[in-house]
Amino acid sequence: MRPFHYSRPGSVGEAVRALGADPGAEVIAGGTDLVTLLRDGVRAPSQLVDVNRLGLDRLSWQPNGSVHIGAMCRNAVDDSRLRRAYPGLVQALRSGASPQIRNRASFGGNLLQRTRCAYFRLPEFDCNKRNPGSGCAALNGDGAQTALFGASPSCVAVHPSDCAVALVALNAVVHVEGPAGARRIPIEEFHVLPGETPQRETALRRDELVVAIELPPAPPSHYLKFRDRTSFAFALVSAAVAVEVSGGTVRSARIALGGVAAKPWRCLAAERELVGKPFTAPSIAKAGDAATEGAKPRPGNEYKVELVRRVVRRALTELGNA
Amino acid sequence: MSEQGIGAALTRVEARDKVTGAARYTADVVLPGMAYAALVSSQVSAGRLRSLDVSAAKAAPGVLGVFSHLDRPTWHRVPAIPYFGETRMPFSDDRIHHAGQHIAIVVASTRQQAAHAAALVKAEYEAGKPVPTLEKALPSAYVAAQGNYVNFPQETVRGTPEEALAGSPVRVKAEYRTALISHAPIEPSVTTATWEGDELTLYDTSQAVVVHRGLVATAFGLPEDKVRLVCPLIGGAFGAKTHVWGHTLLVALAARRLGRPVQVVITRKQMFTTTGHQPPTVQRIEIGAERDGRLRVITHDSTNSTSFVAERPENTVLSSVATYAVPNLRTRVRLARMNFGTPTAMRTPGDGPGSFALECALDELAHELGADPVELRRRNHADVHPQSGKPWSGKNLLECYRIGAERFGWHRRDRRPGTRREGNDLIGYGMATARRVEHHRAAESTVDIRTDGGVVVRTATQDIGGGTLTTMIQVAADALGVAPDKVTITVGDTDLPPGAPTFGSITSGSNGSAVRLAAQDARGAAIRLAVGDKGSPLHGLAEDAVDVRDGRLFAKADPRRGETYAVLLTRNRVNPLRGNGKYSPAESQYETSTFGAHFTEVRIDRDLPRVRVVRHLAVIDCGIVLNTKTARNQAQGGIIGSIGVALMEELRQDPVSGRALAPALTDYHVPVNADIGQIDVHFVNKPDHNSNPLGAKGLGEICSIGVSAAVANAVFNATGRRIRDLPITPRRLL
Numbered sequence A: 001m002r003p004f005h006y007s008r009p010g011s012v013g014e015a016v017r018a019l020g021a022d023p024g025a026e027v028i029a030g031g032t033d034l035v036t037l038l039r040d041g042v043r044a045p046s047q048l049v050d051v052n053r054l055g056l057d058r059l060s061w062q063p064n065g066s067v068h069i070g071a072m073c074r075n076a077v078d079d080s081r082l083r084r085a086y087p088g089l090v091q092a093l094r095s096g097a098s099p100q101i102r103n104r105a106s107f108g109g110n111l112l113q114r115t116r117c118a119y120f121r122l123p124e125f126d127c128n129k130r131n132p133g134s135g136c137a138a139l140n141g142d143g144a145q146t147a148l149f150g151a152s153p154s155c156v157a158v159h160p161s162d163c164a165v166a167l168v169a170l171n172a173v174v175h176v177e178g179p180a181g182a183r184r185i186p187i188e189e190f191h192v193l194p195g196e197t198p199q200r201e202t203a204l205r206r207d208e209l210v211v212a213i214e215l216p217p218a219p220p221s222h223y224l225k226f227r228d229r230t231s232f233a234f235a236l237v238s239a240a241v242a243v244e245v246s247g248g249t250v251r252s253a254r255i256a257l258g259g260v261a262a263k264p265w266r267c268l269a270a271e272r273e274l275v276g277k278p279f280t281a282p283s284i285a286k287a288g289d290a291a292t293e294g295a296k297p298r299p300g301n302e303y304k305v306e307l308v309r310r311v312v313r314r315a316l317t318e319l320g321n322a
Numbered sequence B: 001m002s003e004q005g006i007g008a009a010l011t012r013v014e015a016r017d018k019v020t021g022a023a024r025y026t027a028d029v030v031l032p033g034m035a036y037a038a039l040v041s042s043q044v045s046a047g048r049l050r051s052l053d054v055s056a057a058k059a060a061p062g063v064l065g066v067f068s069h070l071d072r073p074t075w076h077r078v079p080a081i082p083y084f085g086e087t088r089m090p091f092s093d094d095r096i097h098h099a100g101q102h103i104a105i106v107v108a109s110t111r112q113q114a115a116h117a118a119a120l121v122k123a124e125y126e127a128g129k130p131v132p133t134l135e136k137a138l139p140s141a142y143v144a145a146q147g148n149y150v151n152f153p154q155e156t157v158r159g160t161p162e163e164a165l166a167g168s169p170v171r172v173k174a175e176y177r178t179a180l181i182s183h184a185p186i187e188p189s190v191t192t193a194t195w196e197g198d199e200l201t202l203y204d205t206s207q208a209v210v211v212h213r214g215l216v217a218t219a220f221g222l223p224e225d226k227v228r229l230v231c232p233l234i235g236g237a238f239g240a241k242t243h244v245w246g247h248t249l250l251v252a253l254a255a256r257r258l259g260r261p262v263q264v265v266i267t268r269k270q271m272f273t274t275t276g277h278q279p280p281t282v283q284r285i286e287i288g289a290e291r292d293g294r295l296r297v298i299t300h301d302s303t304n305s306t307s308f309v310a311e312r313p314e315n316t317v318l319s320s321v322a323t324y325a326v327p328n329l330r331t332r333v334r335l336a337r338m339n340f341g342t343p344t345a346m347r348t349p350g351d352g353p354g355s356f357a358l359e360c361a362l363d364e365l366a367h368e369l370g371a372d373p374v375e376l377r378r379r380n381h382a383d384v385h386p387q388s389g390k391p392w393s394g395k396n397l398l399e400c401y402r403i404g405a406e407r408f409g410w411h412r413r414d415r416r417p418g419t420r421r422e423g424n425d426l427i428g429y430g431m432a433t434a435r436r437v438e439h440h441r442a443a444e445s446t447v448d449i450r451t452d453g454g455v456v457v458r459t460a461t462q463d464i465g466g467g468t469l470t471t472m473i474q475v476a477a478d479a480l481g482v483a484p485d486k487v488t489i490t491v492g493d494t495d496l497p498p499g500a501p502t503f504g505s506i507t508s509g510s511n512g513s514a515v516r517l518a519a520q521d522a523r524g525a526a527i528r529l530a531v532g533d534k535g536s537p538l539h540g541l542a543e544d545a546v547d548v549r550d551g552r553l554f555a556k557a558d559p560r561r562g563e564t565y566a567v568l569l570t571r572n573r574v575n576p577l578r579g580n581g582k583y584s585p586a587e588s589q590y591e592t593s594t595f596g597a598h599f600t601e602v603r604i605d606r607d608l609p610r611v612r613v614v615r616h617l618a619v620i621d622c623g624i625v626l627n628t629k630t631a632r633n634q635a636q637g638g639i640i641g642s643i644g645v646a647l648m649e650e651l652r653q654d655p656v657s658g659r660a661l662a663p664a665l666t667d668y669h670v671p672v673n674a675d676i677g678q679i680d681v682h683f684v685n686k687p688d689h690n691s692n693p694l695g696a697k698g699l700g701e702i703c704s705i706g707v708s709a710a711v712a713n714a715v716f717n718a719t720g721r722r723i724r725d726l727p728i729t730p731r732r733l734l
């Protein structure tokens, strides 16, 4: 670990200025991810800007039925209206990490947590994300955790967040603030695919701050996470589904996958299989098959293809039964 | 159960301290002037250090010293293996044998300064081409010559195995693999070293202070009595602390060079890379049997990885040698060197992975024969030791099967795999035998009775979390005839009478016997004192006419006649009255083992197949049980550990460099609470006095053996799929 400065601004503006003034500065929120990266020598910021005192820890319901979740709301958030309106989000949060970590972890930090790819987390390996241009040791390495979709020759890592997957299914918008003021980034554009610049993971600029997440009113949603142990493990594959059914017919569907790409992976083909059809086993089965469309398995992760099919089916079936 | 203590379900004597945070562990030791060390690890798996630049580290704030192979430490001698794991002393040269190898030690005024400076050490490597994995090492596997760790027959032949196979009407043959797994105790290894002149005191997380003292003395060329090892409580070990590893010697070295106490708490990552692991194994088993299920022959060929600085075969084949009555047998163990740290004893060395292979193979045979797995095992019960032909000192395995099958409801098992369902779940039952050789070690103890009626047990064993402090108190209380709450115990210090190591399941039997002998000695001396003392109401009685209960000596013929230890000793001004106990295991006409049977029920979602062990029952025969509470706790813990081995534990390696991919508890999966269903443990609880004076045998390991096979057999019963590679992750079931 390298020594660093620590600052604790009292307003969003002050925090943005602190980030702007020091190109080596990084935000620290709950610290549950960043501290381990500092410890392991993966990150070495010159300054940590603590965003715990910016008043970003509120949940506010809007007149139109949408909700703004402050970036510093904890992943342990327990709000009955949120649970009713967005069950998929609350299930995703509850399926993540452990109660202790969820008590510390924030929404902003959750979206911006770094990949769990071992080759990124262990500095003794080459990694284009950690050290641009050094190569990707995962390409010839253990492929079990790697991406099915959207990978590139420079990076095959997947995004680990459960919450972000649910946010994609729920069509969230990320509110950010920077030196040029505030802007809104649709969640699907927030995370980006690696291409040749895997070090760039999101559309957030270095001196911008996530301040809130906005959720529009949403149809019934559900989250299903499949993993190696019952709890306290990252997803092998997960799916968030939000489906609106009326008169026995699916009016709209959003399906997103976790554990398969550098960003929550939206399954448009699977959604198309559902819309306009009855919400029943045959169309659900077709949606499961369609969810694997475009998958490019790599040595070691072939099992994920079948898993995607089954996880999507199960998530939709459970939503239908709920 | 004796009213005086043995078998009683006493709560651990240190429990309150542990849950309130008052318990002192090795990392809680703080000495005046103490400095803190951090170890620098090699980033590459093979090759040599071309250069090591420590200048920035030396200049960093608070740094007191940086040492490496450049300082040419002069070790007196390489201590004998075991219990130093390796043939190369730390910092001997510039060679790198595995990633994570210690290449420098940095000492500073604070832990943080040491960690910071360690990150500033710059190593340049001349990287070699590593042998990264067991798979890549297999082509050069070899049978090791006897010596060092290689202390059991690497090849065994009984009868005429090839002929027997050729003539067997039924044969099964399969290859099984177990994974590289890690102890993962909560408490990392910690050493604090302090010198006074030529005398070294080490506070060390050690499963064997007495054995390790001799070893450290050898390394530094000191007489044994110049080295003192102290180990307060241990926060879990599972074998990781059976051996002395490099960090212990390096900290002692740094403390000597700097002339002040030095402490190191090794990092979680270093726990995974420098304090041993259970090596992966590849095991081929072939069984030939009669149609009625009687075994004619077993061949068991096993290869495990070892490091380039130690030859350590995993004794997997003993399962085949010593479990069933089989007239023909061939076993062979081979080693394959890879560039990874040195393997060591872990949880149930040998029998853990060995029983997985053998007990799965037996299940395959049962399936082939259409026989019931329990019946097949009964039919091949070894009435005497199958290799030596000697009688068992005590064996109740048939009873384990009977009780287990009955309590578990084994008859409900459908032998056609994949037939029992409930909703999305497939349901399967599996079972396996457990067998573990009981080892004996010399051990000594004293037991003092004081004039206030209190009793103090002193013995240099250690409590690694299994409840030893409590059970030793119970043994002393029982033999003395006092209530357990009158007894206190001091352990974990080589200044005490030499006790037994706490590994290999030897503490209860061997150290327990020493405590019992010491307590009997003290009790006898007190009775002699009383009957010879005119002032005693017991004066003039024959010694065997006196009994003791609740701290009071009394005439058997007239219990009203008597007095307490306290009164007797106070009047005679004897304080304390000391009993000495020395247990030395003798050559025995018997073979001694512990036994058990495991029964398990798994449920597996057929679309999203993760194995859930919803119910497990173990019936264990470990002689007399000293404390039913700590015993049940140990057994449940051992079973949970092995469910982890069956279903999730694996320290995955990078196939190119061989480096561990997840040396952290986030990714090295052990079971969480939600993974564990109901676990029932039943003890046969019959003393085995042919084994030792106490009649108790080790429980530490027997409870874990066979669990992974029982789970795999249940998975087969549930799904019809035979998974021969551990762990049985969802990936393998899809």
Ligand SMILES: Cc1cc2nc3c(=O)[nH]c(=O)nc-3n(C[C@H](O)[C@H](O)[C@H](O)COP(=O)(O)OP(=O)(O)OC[C@H]3O[C@@H](n4cnc5c(N)ncnc54)[C@H](O)[C@@H]3O)c2cc1C
Residues within 6 Å of the ligand: A026, A027, A028, A029, A030, A031, A032, A033, A034, A035, A051, A071, A072, A075, A095, A096, A097, A098, A101, A104, A105, A106, A107, A108, A109, A110, A111, A112, A113, A114, A160, A161, A162, A163, A208, A209, A210, A211, A232, A233, A234, A235, B666
């Ligand atoms: C053992 C373990 C298990 C876990 N399991 C899961 C799991 O199963 N599922 C899952 O989804 N997650 C899991 N996590 C990850 C966890 O959810 C994240 O660590 C957590 O959400 C991060 O939030 P934080 O507030 O602690 O972020 P920090 O660690 O403080 O920061 C993380 C990153 O976000 C940036 N950041 C934080 N807030 C802002 C902001 N407002 N604006 C701009 N940048 C910001 C920081 O600069 C940093 O780069 C696990 C973590 C651990 C340690």
